[in-house]
Amino acid sequence: MENENNFEVIIIGGSYAGLSAGLTLARSLRKVLIVDSGFPCNLPAKHTHNFITQEGQDPRQIAEEAKAEISKYDTVQFLYGLAMEGKKIEGGFEIKTQADEVFTCKKILFATGMMDLMPQIPGFEACWGKTILHCVYCDAYEVRNEKAGIMSNGYGAFVTSRVVDHWCKDLTIFTNGASTISSEQQEAIDRLDISVIEKKIAAIEHENGNLKSLKFEDGSSEKVSIIFTAVHAVPHCDIPMSLGCETLERGFLKIDQYQKTSVDGIYAAGDNTSSLRTVARAVGAGMTAGVYINKELIEDEYK
Numbered sequence: 001m002e003n004e005n006n007f008e009v010i011i012i013g014g015s016y017a018g019l020s021a022g023l024t025l026a027r028s029l030r031k032v033l034i035v036d037s038g039f040p041c042n043l044p045a046k047h048t049h050n051f052i053t054q055e056g057q058d059p060r061q062i063a064e065e066a067k068a069e070i071s072k073y074d075t076v077q078f079l080y081g082l083a084m085e086g087k088k089i090e091g092g093f094e095i096k097t098q099a100d101e102v103f104t105c106k107k108i109l110f111a112t113g114m115m116d117l118m119p120q121i122p123g124f125e126a127c128w129g130k131t132i133l134h135c136v137y138c139d140a141y142e143v144r145n146e147k148a149g150i151m152s153n154g155y156g157a158f159v160t161s162r163v164v165d166h167w168c169k170d171l172t173i174f175t176n177g178a179s180t181i182s183s184e185q186q187e188a189i190d191r192l193d194i195s196v197i198e199k200k201i202a203a204i205e206h207e208n209g210n211l212k213s214l215k216f217e218d219g220s221s222e223k224v225s226i227i228f229t230a231v232h233a234v235p236h237c238d239i240p241m242s243l244g245c246e247t248l249e250r251g252f253l254k255i256d257q258y259q260k261t262s263v264d265g266i267y268a269a270g271d272n273t274s275s276l277r278t279v280a281r282a283v284g285a286g287m288t289a290g291v292y293i294n295k296e297l298i299e300d301e302y303k
């Protein structure tokens with residue numbers, strides 16, 4: 001496996017988790033390829049919060065600075081592209097890209113994140129990450145004085161309302177159809193003075209992603225400037241599954257405390273392994289993966 005397309009480690013996904021692992025492996029003198037297709041999940045967001053030293057920073061800027069830092073280590077190469085296939089070969093793995101390039105390595109790290117699927121409500125996608133938000137720890141502080149809504153139903157609406165109410169006191173739940181909130185949960189919601197609107201949502205009215213109001217199927221509308229909601233997310237990359245990596249519920253890759261998946265030589269870090277999706281956690285997990293990949297490579301050398 002001694003050729004220019006052969007690496008000790010291939011990192012698929014060059015965002016926060018992948019870049020963090022890349023830095024650790026670069027500093028461990030490892031020959032690394034970082035393949036990235038350029039679609040981190042927070043692409044629509046203008047600011048990153050709750051990540052120390054970078055408060056309010058443009059998320060792209062954080063990644064660019066990390067790339068610039070890693071580029072100073074000459075054992076790391078970056079490839080802008082999409083990994084399409086992975087294959088187990090003797091002594092490691094083979095990765096094929098959409099451009100039909102083939103690379104081999106001893107260990108792989110999947111730092112490929114999750115893909116958020118937008119509901120089919122006109123205007124939703126334009127507001128996602130700007131005024132339709134999913135994470136209170138990322139954004140609630142900035143919008144604490146806004147007229148806010150929760151787009152959810154049943155138990156999810158109940159739990160989310162209690163959390164969001166901690167920041168936003170002018171709060172309405174939009175169930176987008178008949179409420180499935182239990183009477184006990186509804187009593188708790190009433191005690192917080194949160195109203196529930198059960199009308200079907202026809203569209204999100206906005207200007208350049210700045211939410212103005214929700215328009216309902218009955219023609220009425222309700223002014224609101226922020227919505228908190230959860231969207232369905234799926235793994236951004238299915239190569240780990242095709243290589244036999246086990247998954248947990250909601251598609252997260254099963255890993256141990258060293259970020260190792262259920263398949264020897266394959267590691268995973270970042271959003272693809274955890275529902276607590278934050279930059280700080282992705283960076284920490286990437287660093288952990290880098291450490292244990294290097295450790296395993298050292299141990300392999302003594303076998």
Ligand SMILES: Cc1cc2nc3c(=O)[nH]c(=O)nc-3n(C[C@H](O)[C@H](O)[C@H](O)COP(=O)(O)OP(=O)(O)OC[C@H]3O[C@@H](n4cnc5c(N)ncnc54)[C@H](O)[C@@H]3O)c2cc1C
Pocket residue numbers: 012013014015016017018035036037038039040041042043044045047048049050051081082083084111112113114116128129130135138139236237269270271272276277278279280282
């Ligand atoms: C709208 C929004 C706002 C957010 N705001 C905050 C915030 O303020 N603070 C905070 O801490 N967290 C925030 N988050 C969460 C944070 O963005 C994620 O936790 C973080 O991006 C996870 O990093 P990651 O490296 O695991 O995955 P991602 O950043 O999603 O990156 C995965 C990378 O893998 C690449 N990839 C996937 N498949 C392939 C393939 N087959 N080949 C090549 N490349 C591939 C993708 O293109 C992408 O670049 C936000 C999330 C969203 C959706």
